[in-house]
Amino acid sequence: MSTDLSASFNEQYMNINTKMKKRFMRKPNVSEATNEFIALAIQCEHSDQPAFAGHSYVGAAKCEASVGNFLGEAEHFLAAARQFMKAEKKLKSLKFYSGDRENLEAATGCYVQALQKYPDKSPLRTSILMELASDLIELNHKCEAASYYEQALEMVQESTMKVMCMRNLLNLKIDCGKYDVALEIANKICDSNLNIPEAITAEVQVSRILLTLLEKPPEDSKPLSLKQLFTDLMNDNESNAIPLNTDIRLKLQSIIICHTAGDIHSLISVAADTKQFLTMQQVELLHALIKEHAVC
Template sequence: MSTDLGASFNEQYMNINTKLKKRFMRKPNISEATNEFIALAIQCEHSEQPAFAGHAYVGAAKCEATAGNFLGEAEHYLAAARQFMKAEKKLKMLKFYSPDRENLEAAIGCFMQALNKYPDKSPMRTSILMELADSLVMLNLKLEAVAYYEQALETVDDKTRKLMFMKNLVNLLIDCEKFNIALETANKICDSNFNMPDDILTEIQVSRVLLNLLVEPADDNKPVSLRQLFIDLLNDTETEAIPFNTDLQLKLQSIIISCMTADVSSLISVSSEVRQYLTTHQNNLLDTLIKEKRMRHLSLV
């Protein structure tokens, strides 16, 4: 490409399009145009111009659509989506703000174009949705990512994968401070009869305890399993639903009682002792819980 990369790209892109439009007495050579678009895209990638590469891959995808090669079309839309997303991440890294989100919207559009080429329950749909969601998380657009995680969940039948996706979704909702929905999702996990390893079950149950104390849903809105969890915890009942070690169970009891009695000092005290057992998301939940209880206490003084 020449020094003026933008002008060079536009010229080459238009030349390929012009060839396609010269139908006259013969059909355009779709295969040749596809290869030229791909070559142009690779050239742009090597020049570290992902947005240009994305547009070239879109050109290749449209050629494949004309030829009726829908899998090839999907493949090129995916390549375009990744290049547009790369361009967006590059802008973020350079701390440039794009108010119209041109590259990001192009990436999302290309992911959706690729998605629509696969059957409803295809593993590729799951992969595309998760890739888009993960990219949005990396861009700190976590609330937008939630919608694509939820769509991905609808495409998954395998219980192990579904469990991991739901667990990740709970943590993502906590990051977005959507505590009500996070609690509902955690409740669904525990009520879905997943065969969970003890470490995952412990994580979900601890999150449910903290989310419940933060959200404070009415008893009528609590599923039986959540009400039973608190009863068993406070009564030292041994059950498969709470595979906690003794120290963690005692600390959770103290947190629950501190919240029930509005004893903020005790809550702060026990929080320093329980943090070693908590995940990053749960520690953030605990910080939010302490903040909420402290603000409520100050408002009553």
């Protein structure tokens, strides 16, 4: 590419398109055009111009679509999505924020185009949705990411993957301040028949306790397992449903007692000693609980 990368790219891109149009009255050599778009994309990648590379892969995808090669089309749309996402991350690393989100919108559109080429129950659709969600989380667009995790969750069949997806969605909803939805998800995880590792059960149960204190659901709307969780915790009953060590049990008991009594000073003190046992999302819930009492 010349030093004027934009002009060089536009010229090469238009040349490939022009070749296709000139051959329109004849049978166009789609394979040749596809290869030229891919070569241009690789050239752009080597020049560290991911957005240009993304456009080139879109050109290749359209070529494949014109001859009904839907798997090839999907492959190139995925390559384009990853390049556009790379361009967006590059802007973020430079602390340059684009109001129109051009690269991000292009990436999302290409991911969606790619997944639509696969059958409804294809694991590849799930993988694409989770890849998109993961990228959005990295870019701190967590509420957008949650919507793609929800879509992925509808397709996941494998037990371990389903548990991890639900756990990620739970934490994303907490990050987005959707505590009511997060509590519903936590209840579903604990009431499911899935084989949940003990460490994840413990993590979800702690989140569940803090979410319940924040949301204060009516007693008659609480699932039986949630009521039993509080009963077992406050009465020191041993249960597989709450595989918590003694330290965190005592801290949670203290938080519940301070919260119920409205003792904000003791709550702040207990919270400071409890944070070391909690995830980032759980610390956020604890801060929200303290803030609630401070306002009152």
